[in-house]
Amino acid sequence: MTSVRDEETGQGQAAVPVPVQGGQGQGSGKPGDEPGAGVVTAFGRQLKLLRIRAGLERPEFGKRMGYSPETVASIEQGRRIPQARFIEKADEVLGAGGLLTALKEEVGKAQYPAFFRDAARLEADAQELFLYAMQAVPGLLQTEEYTRALLTMRRPLLEEVTIEQRVAARLSRQDVFGRWPSPLMSFVIEEAVLHKPFGGTGVLRGVLENILLVGHKRNVEIQVMPNDREDNAGVDGPFTLITTKKGDQIAYLEVQGRSILVTDRDEVRAISARYGIIRSQALAPRESLGFVEKVLGEL
Numbered sequence: 001m002t003s004v005r006d007e008e009t010g011q012g013q014a015a016v017p018v019p020v021q022g023g024q025g026q027g028s029g030k031p032g033d034e035p036g037a038g039v040v041t042a043f044g045r046q047l048k049l050l051r052i053r054a055g056l057e058r059p060e061f062g063k064r065m066g067y068s069p070e071t072v073a074s075i076e077q078g079r080r081i082p083q084a085r086f087i088e089k090a091d092e093v094l095g096a097g098g099l100l101t102a103l104k105e106e107v108g109k110a111q112y113p114a115f116f117r118d119a120a121r122l123e124a125d126a127q128e129l130f131l132y133a134m135q136a137v138p139g140l141l142q143t144e145e146y147t148r149a150l151l152t153m154r155r156p157l158l159e160e161v162t163i164e165q166r167v168a169a170r171l172s173r174q175d176v177f178g179r180w181p182s183p184l185m186s187f188v189i190e191e192a193v194l195h196k197p198f199g200g201t202g203v204l205r206g207v208l209e210n211i212l213l214v215g216h217k218r219n220v221e222i223q224v225m226p227n228d229r230e231d232n233a234g235v236d237g238p239f240t241l242i243t244t245k246k247g248d249q250i251a252y253l254e255v256q257g258r259s260i261l262v263t264d265r266d267e268v269r270a271i272s273a274r275y276g277i278i279r280s281q282a283l284a285p286r287e288s289l290g291f292v293e294k295v296l297g298e299l
Contacts, residue, residue: 039103045076047075058072081165082107119261125245129242129243130187132240141210147167148167148199149198149199152199185220186220188234
């Protein structure tokens with residue numbers, strides 16, 4: 001077992017857990033706490049140099065940008081990860097000629113927890129995505145309110161700025177639905193997930209409505225695994241199967257802020273076969289959407 005660094009090569013390596021201090025719900029969540037902080041710091045320094053070159057003090061620059069001087073200072077000092085719209089506008093306001101937007105993709109990667117960055121990159125460019133969920137609604141189907149509720153419940157607590165960054169990052173992943181050609185997507189969700197009122201009944205209602213909305217897309221199939229099933233091949237836990245444009249299939253596993261990217265062909269083949277069995281045991285897509293409507297109507 002070796003640490004995966006070339007997961008897109010399909011060379012049959014097996015991944016090991018990515019050792020991330022604090023993981024998904026721990027630590028301060030500041031950019032400097034995880035790999036990727038270097039590009040955030042470099043962006044901040046570049047932004048400050050360009051602002052000074054343009055003869056703008058922070059208050060004036062912040063006014064033109066629509067941000068407070070404190071926010072600008074946090075970004076310049078590498079303490080806050082700027083969103084794409086900030087980078088694009090800053091490049092325009094400062095007449096940077098693309099110097100800032102050239103860093104947008106790398107800065108964007110830093111908004112994800114370190115353990116998820118490789119998976120996020122693969123997900124964004126996937127040809128097929130198959131997900132089995134048994135703890136919470138998958139991130140690709142979440143609403144802003146549902147995501148914020150999940151992140152707010154993390155222990156130890158995340159800073160407010162970190163929560164907002166991760167909410168924006170998770171929602172940005174849903175751009176995959178607007179891609180063309182669209183990836184084929186399949187979700188199997190345990191029934192129990194549909195009843196968990198994270199954030200309150202209103203938040204649950206919103207995410208169930210979103211599941212129905214996404215479930216009607218031509219490239220998406222959503223299935224529910226009823227609680228009363230006597231046979232369930234998903235007892236080993238949740239996972240994601242990602243098929244790249246090259247045709248390689250990779251499995252992503254995550255638990256307690258630790259993640260595994262599995263590329264070993266035999267292991268991935270076993271997980272893929274397991275997913276096929278799970279799909280056969282769950283309700284059919286049409287039945288599943290009707291089931292979600294029923295749960296929604298009972299709230």
